[in-house]
Amino acid sequence: MQREPHLSNAALMARRSAAVARGVGQAHEIFVSRAANAELWDVEGRRYIDFAGGIAVLNTGHCHPEISAAVKAQVDLYSHTCFQVVAYEPYVELAERLNALAPGAFAKKSIFLSTGAEAVENAVKIARAHTRRPGVIAFTGGYHGRTMMTLGLTGKVAPYKIGFGPFPGEVFHALYPNALHGVSVDDALHSVELLFKNDIEPERVAAFILEPVQGEGGFYVAPNDFIEGLRALADRHGILIIADEVQTGAGRTGTWFASEQWPVAPDLITTAKSMAGGFPISGVVGRAEVMDAPAPGGLGGTYAGSPIGCAAALAVLKVFDDEQLLARSRWGCRHR
Template identity: 65%
Template sequence: MSNSELQARRLNATPRGVGVMCDFYAVKAENATLWDHQGREYTDFSAGIAVLNTGHRHPKVMAAVKQQLDCFTHTAFQVIPYENYISLAERLNERVPVAGPAKTTFFSTGAEAVENAVKIARAATGRPGIIAFTGAFHGRTHMTMTLTGKVVPYKTGFGPFASSVFHARYPNALHGHSVAAALESLEAIFKCDISPQQVAAIIFEPIQGEGGFNVAPPEFVSALRKLCDQHGILLIADEIQSGFARTGKLFACEYYDVKPDLITMAKSLAGGMPLSAVAGRAEVMDAPQPGGLGGTYAGSPPAIAAAHAVLDVIDEEQLCQRANQLGAKLTETLQGAGCRALVDVRGRGSMIAAEFNDAAGKPSADIARSIQQQALAQGLILLTCGVYGNVIRFLYPLTIPDAQFDSALQLLTGILAKH
């Protein structure tokens, strides 16, 4: 079966709303390498959109899933529970950066985690309001689409949206949005849209994902914590893309002096298996009544087993340290590539992005797309992001072999030098 034949079948069988970047189809993958139906080899710097920090088919993850499959595949935890769900919650409770005792519950997708974090916050505070930020991405369900701060393509044609959700400005110095301006936009919401006494939670990404890998300044996060404490508002950190060693720490929130009340996680939590989680302060997590949280596949046994293996691999292979090492090498390569269109390189650890402007100094999605397409033609898979689509994000597996990583950077240098 050729890629072109599969492409024709896809267009006939699936709706156009499912946007697909590549016109080839995967048949095999191993660590940072992927092969298509024609036998062509690719280096994967997308990692399933930050799902594969431990690489495709890590042997320990595969072994854990196979062992679980030999026991049982599904019972529904809220009907018949199982021990490894509890032990994974215990492991995460020990490591999430929240103040005091923590509790954790599991779901299947990142959007589910965010939805349930909102439910927990509303139950704990008795308030309806949620504040998110411009440039945010929190999912594609009704609530999470409302929270998302980017219209095209995520919100186009899907209104009306959920009520009692408001957007403040996320700081972005490159685009002229200071921390002071961001905080002023929060105060404006309190004055014009909803009183702080009616706000249940403020949700933010320590590093925005789809928004362009914008890093939250420490003074901004500290101010959010102070504002939440002042008004009895809960602070939710969305770590779905930034978690599990991607930033050089298990969670990006560990870079800050203050702690959130709730944390959402998914993506690389289970090494390619569908699993998400909400963790938070125990008294907050206990607010919903029994039956208020859950889901048929929430905390799927094979995914739970995979997540245990992922945590083991992160520790045993020192992936936090490796994220910092690889990210430093990538940053040096990007800054030294002689690319005239490159205006910023930013991030933490291996959550690195490069932003591009045209000759007039305007954000250029065309340049980012050109670099992406040239890389793909030479076997390197890259993703774009950003409100203007002018950012390339780098999400290689942290387990990528050094020689393969260096070869990809050499290829990237040659492409960047042309722009």
């Protein structure tokens, strides 16, 4: 790969430091010039294997030709109408596909947004509208985004929350089970009971929200007996379970949704990141009667579920099917 003659990583870093606010961190001091599948090249012509994939966004690789072609075709047809103003079929098809993929033997509906944080915000809105309760219980070490509500839900102070409070109220944190750090499943479930005793009565809690596998908190899996215990608590008190699958969804754990591997289904699932191979779209999928709680006009957004994002997501689903990516991602598990 040819070096781009006018560009060096060091010179670009200097321009970046002068022009871009420092709060936007930078994991690697290189600038990309092009990328393909699992590789990228910097502006000095060096080739890298890309283990990051953005932040878990490229389960289908960089610039998959079918996804790029679907996006180009969509751009030539129409790129924006705002779904609430003039609707389009790819949004409906994507909803149908995700409704069919989400776990749980009940009717489902979906909405689409733009970012993972927006999906989490909307899942909380929907849960509150359905239960008519304010409280949300999240977990230590959880990460849910950078907007005010999602920062409130995030259970990790540095670097995400420092200097940005106050955060919205009625958010509480219980312990996420973590054998490595000495938190057993019983400890974690007991910490929920303690919140009911010390902080908020369960009748005022709308939802639990958790990642099936924590990402930013360290890669920790919620054990199945924890999920069963949480489901029992949720059912006893009329509380919903939101699986934040922004990072674990789209095949990251060998099934389309990680919660397909849970012994019991969540009520709502958030999805984003790899669902569209790098194009910005996110969604909430869940129980139809819960999803329908907000009145018409209560959900949506100018760019929410953009036609380009929908076209990309449908192409990602096709690539997963055609290339049997889920089965192939599990191959190593069977042969270990």
